[in-house]
Amino acid sequence: MKRITKDTIELLAPVGNWDCLRAAVANGADAIYFGVDKYNARVRAKNFQMDELPEIMVYLHKYNVRGYVTFNILIFEQELEEARQLVNACIDSGVDALIVQDLGLVELIREISPDFPIHGSTQMTVTSAEAVDFLKPYDIEVVVLGRENNLKQIKTISDKSQLPIEVFVHGALCVSYSGQCLTSEMWGGRSANRGECAQACRLPYDLIVDGERKEMGNIAYVLSPKDLAAIELVPELIEAGVSSLKIEGRMKSPEYVANVVSKYRKAIDEYIAGRDFSPSEEEMRELEQSFSRGFTYGFLKGTNHKTLLDGTFPKSRGVYLGTVKKVLKDAILCQIEAPLKRGDGIVVDAGRPDQKEEGGRVYDIRKKGKKIDGEARDGLIEIVPGRHDVNLTKVRVGDKLWKTSDQQLERRLQKTFETEQAYRAFPLKVKVTGKAGKPLVTQWIDEEAEINVTVESSVLLEEALKRPLTVDFLGEQFGRLGGTIFELAEIELLVSGDVIVPVKVLNKMRREAVEQLLSKRQERQVYEKNSKEKAVVKRESNKEPAKLISLCRSMEQIEASCQTDVDYIYADFEFTKDYPAAVEVAQGYGKLIALATPRIHMPGEQGVLNGILRANPNAILVRNLGALQYFLDKNVEVPLIGDFSLNVANHKAVNMFLNRGLARVTPSYDLNIEQMVDLLEAAPTNEMEVVIHQHLPMYHTEHCVYCTFLSEGTDYTNCGRPCEEHRISLEDRVGFSHPVRVDVGCRNTVFNAIDQSGAEYINDFKDLGVAYYRVEFLEEDGRKVKEVLGLYREALLGKRNGTSVWKALKSTNQLGVTRGQLVKK
Incomplete structure (x- = not known):
């Protein structure tokens, strides 16, 4: 099976x-990706089982389709052995690649096999060429970029990288950077x-600006993006260097898959053929019909905060029909803007998507009281819903109407994959040579799979007295490929003289050729396995006195921290131009200070990292792979400290980062106390740092709430920077108000309203030898x-127990305090 390359255009x-x-x-995918059991980023999907892998891969390779298994989650310490079993099963089944998030898992795969293909998941938060460079030592085959990269940035990364680049082109958008969302963990484990x-x-949120609720009308879904639809950008994406165009939707229906794949297949094929392509209105409606919260280019064409979300609904609506003009006794009068027919599904949108909405099947359509046969495409139409579907007394003039389903479209899509006979056939080229007294030699060439087989006749050729072998005759016999996956495309006849061969011999040769070609297509990909897995040397831990670190987000906090006995200060400011002043204050007090990088590093943002170096800190708190690689390339002399956003969840990831140049590592916030203890028991704890008190950073997003709702502008160039004048919080359904803060790249972080404390676990961490507490x-x-x-210094010195710290914090904090994700699930 041919692997993806930098020159590939893969769907x-x-x-x-x-x-x-x-x-x-059936609809033209070059490759598919799927989850196995629980170890993937869609555990609520049905998913496949490990013992199905051989069957899946045989089926896919029969049709020359690559199969990638998603292993795109963090792996906890106690799961490493199960992870090893799944990796081995994928290798043994000839899976074409694993899509991986956890860098500890990358290490594990390379211990098992030096050449098994690994694709870096979008969950790795790779958004710059430097981040791609960081992955090179592990022979990552493909890198999936963050959905926030625009076309210009994608081209920059592709031009600087020798690796194939994969980009999402269609489907649901996460508002948070993939791999950087902790909301579900914080609120529900x-x-x-x-x-x-x-x-x-x-979910709906109220916007709180400077402590006051902002009137937003029917806009409540301030973090719910529209769905990505980049079909019109396929040529630009390919020309930007994208090798793989990825569709989102492992929890969607087969009809959705058929619909979206076929549309993007057409767009790619038109580009390859050198023809201009633009999807028709009907094609776009069909895409909307399968699933749509409204379509957007996301960030591909650049940042426009005004177009990323609608704000009035959070779920799929389908195709917009129009607004209600009048409510009749048995019908809804609507000036429709899209085709409608009997049997279609509709929903009445009264602006309250969180409540039960009126909707159902269309029973009849009329125009001025007269029934319409077939489809109405536009005009003032009377829509008669099923008797028990819509309570017309609840429908109001001005309500929006949406077409939620189209049975005719669904049936058409189903027919594309109901039987394998509906699949497209693969063209074969046959070269035929021979002469009298010798066998007939046929070479069957399957160019798409890049394979060929040679089949000889079982009898010798004889001179033809009449009806010699011709191209047409061979075409008639060899072209009988019905019931197979092939079709005859071309015959090249190069025999010497006039010869003849029995028809039954030709038929037998055809069957043998098909059988051999299928067998070759379905051959299992064989990968090299290390005969003896590389021995991993455990890094030893040395008992060191516990050090207390204060992370500050204002100069007031820096000044106050310097007046305590903390061992280290971290500065994490919204505006990094203030970093030199923070360093001056801290070092003036004789304190060591580290400066935090942004969570995200994009092409062209090296200036921020250079500014950190120019401020002369004692260390740098590194939050992404791109920044880490940048500082490694610079051979910086100050210690580099890995933050939680590097998503370290097992000792292999710890050791990998320490071996690559970090002085110490902070575990991921995805670990509860048991998982944290498991990790710390296996990792060098004197090089580990745990966060014992914080407001958990839940969302980290390119979407700027300040620009969207407090400005007429569309991005940082014209928004007027309301973030410098105002403070926004998002109030949830329970009434908690979660602060929204902006970083130097205008990215927003939504912090949990309530402090999280790990005070009760400090003794556990001390017993394990953890040296750094933040x-x-x-x-x-x-x-x-x-x-x-x-309070925390007293706990670290043993002068106060964790419960005492907890109670003191709870009594003095207005909203109390939570144990957060550390609580055992």
């Missing part, structure tokens, strides 16, 4: 079950980094900073 389809798999293959996203971004502040004043640091 990659999502598959959640066998029907979806068949739909993807269902981590997005474990495939258990609870979609809290699709306390993070958000909006606290100087007095509060000193109070909190004092």
